[in-house]
Amino acid sequence: MQRTVVVAGGGISGLAACYHLAQSSSAPRIILLEGSSRLGGWLQSTRTEDGAVFEHGPRGIRPVGSVGKNTLNMLSELGLESEILPVPGDHSASKNRYLYVNKALHKLPSGISGLLRTIHPFSKPLIWCGLRDFTAQRGTQPDETVHEFVARRLGKEVADIAIDSLCRGVFAGDCQRLSLRSCFPMLYEAERKRRSVILGMVLAGGEKSHFDSALIRRAKKERWSQWSLRSGMEILPEALEEFLRGQGVQIHRDTPLRQLERTADNRWKITLPGGSIVADHLISAVPAKVLSQLLPRSEEPLAKELCQIEAVSVGVVNLQYDGMVLPVKGFGHLVPSFEDSILLGIVYDSVAFPDQNHRGAPSTRLTVMMGGAWFEEGIGNPDKVSQDQLLRRASEAVMSHLGICGAPTRAIVKLHKACIPQYTLGHWKRTENIFKYLKEQMLPLSVVGASYEGVSVNDCIFSARNAVEKLFQWPQ
Template sequence: MGTLGRVAVLGGGIGGLAAAHYLRKRAPGAKVLLLEGSERLGGWLWSNRRPDGAVFELGPRGVRPVGAVGRNTLNLVSELGLEAEVIPVTYSHVASQNRFLFVRGQLWKMPAGLSGLLKTTPPFSRPLLPLLLREMFVSKNQRDDESLHAFVSRRFSSELADIAVDSLCRGVFAGDCRRLTERQRGSVVLGMILGPRADVAPGPLAQRAQRERWAQWSLRRGVQSLPEALGQSLENSGSVELLTRATVTGLEQTGSGWTVREHGFVLSPALGAVLSSSCAPLVELLQEVSSVSVAVVSLEYEGSVLPVQGFGHLLPSSEDPGVLGVVYDSEFFPQHNSPERESTRLTVRTPTRESGVGLDELVSRAVSAVARHLGVGQSPGGAAWKCIGLYSFSLSSELMRGFIKSRLLPLSLVGSSYDGVSVNDVIFSGRTAVEKLFGAEQ
């Protein structure tokens, strides 16, 4: 372990910050240089804090505590001394129990619990439980290019694919389930039951989350507080240098490292633009990584204006191709409302594929969607917006890592492009990369 001298972390999002954090823990004597091209750290964890105390999330607004990756993040929150800042939402909360679909011009509550799966619940025409049970016995398709829509249609039903899966892919990935390829091995249901193989011992905060049955959590000043605390902790360590507005223009391999660096943690498809010609196969794979941009429009209305209570609603592409979904922020985190007045905060996410679409058009589209979907006629009193790269995904992460391993390249791939889209996944990706690095040295 003493051989690890200098380490470069390229990218100061939550994945890069997590990688630097776990590196510092495993190798306190190593010198870590974190380079971020933008002017701020934190990536898509971005909280717009207004002077009146309201918080609008421009990226993820809550974190789930479940599973090994969820426990890992809560343990990190404890390490950073943020326990008192945590705002939990339990499974008994109305926002956890009620999620909606906007189909055929109206809102429908999604089936929940065993009773909801046993009976026919509109907009579905038959119970869902028999479909879930049947799926465990459907044989795997031998084709490796089957779309997610075709996969769900074959293993469950075309109705489930057209409504639920279409809505979910649009709401989470801003993607088209008819173009996304499924490479699942075996049963989806069994995979959900068995869960991931990784395990993390729960600390006191994670134990509290299990005991109180948290469904999700945030922080009092928004989720941006997490990367802010990570950055401050790294700066205080004295062994990590954080540089923003630092653009990497090239990486040339020299011996066991890259120029003067011995190991590089890479978090972005932009890596392909700076790698040397000797890594041409890896560059080709990186160029296949897809990404999408989404406009996040946060709206605030006076008083309580929602006709339903819940987390929010999604909608299939057949309903409104210009809107991905609406989140009812005030329902699950009212602590982020301004303490000066009663209000309703909503977030509308819209795709930004069209060129030349400006701020006024995006806000108008969001306001119009709220009026149509929720019957809210009044104009919002305030709006905040941001265009973000919602998710980058790769179907070739194993091939990339295989190439890196075969060439003994001092590189690790970290982030949502390779190991999962959630905040928990990205943080755990940084931890796993560090553990593999030290495992390779032993």
């Protein structure tokens, strides 16, 4: 008898889970349930009639490691190679990254020479931070904040400026609350195994991976630092949906889960707005906190762990200006929290991906990101913030940071509520408890997505693959 697997959540994690389920030789009956009217989650693009592309979520994907190669394999299998826009390692968007400190842009060092001399906003050459790492004592705690770790090993200035900004750019989070072990596991392992982070990273070498394809080899040969898709990142979920429909996967939009009930034969009765269905297994790709509210009382220990994984909201404002008006060329700049807690950073989209500019006269596309862990205290309640408020704040930042005056020719404002999970101190233990509970209770449930083991697109796709591989180990 064919089993039924329900996937809850039609973002990239849920779509990837369905993709790998459908590829199996013993594919079950697959049902995808999405609570909103669209698939793709935070992968969302706007394409204009004159050819411009504006990304409202992730835009540049890294090709490295097993997780990056896994995503490139998926692109090849979906026939999306011709859509790829690579950014090679010698491109200005790869080499030039900036910080906005003391009301000025400062280029981060990108070579050995930059480490040997004092470069603002730092007060001394960064080579001294490296030397400090070689003499620092190994940490004794099972976890510590990212800020504590970097301050201990590289110095408080690096933690306050560079790492604070990095955590805001990647997690929209506060490095004084985020977990080093969960956010940067490679750094944690490097210190644990080699005592020196720098030595540990060097000796670790390249990550071994069994993934291989012509696209992966091309990315390595051309030294891609990142890539995007010509018609926008939303092309990926659209291609996945087309593939899944061709495989007979049932896809239901506007169908949020209302309640989960465990049956006597260890299946799920899933209550929906228009009735209920029974599933042999559930793959949850919804945020951890959402899942915690769906579980029955009998699974309270699991719900308690899930509800502790918070997420922050981010305002994303896409702006287009006539002409090439940027004072510098690079990927963009980040802003440390002491400089401006509301403004996380500005991405120079036109530099990395000029093919996504509109046809005709030159133009500049920018994306301003704001809020994150500071959203409510700096901007207000996400349910009450207006688009005009976010647009005004973004326009002011572009003028003060980049000297770009005048009104943009295009502006698109998006508010993504609870979009980036926060791996705060002790997150590793929470996830360990979650996976341990699922195994010990033999719960017919898998959890995937950004809430657990990585917030990037690559991480989400890889977690879905791993969950499906484990699922097909079930007794036949």
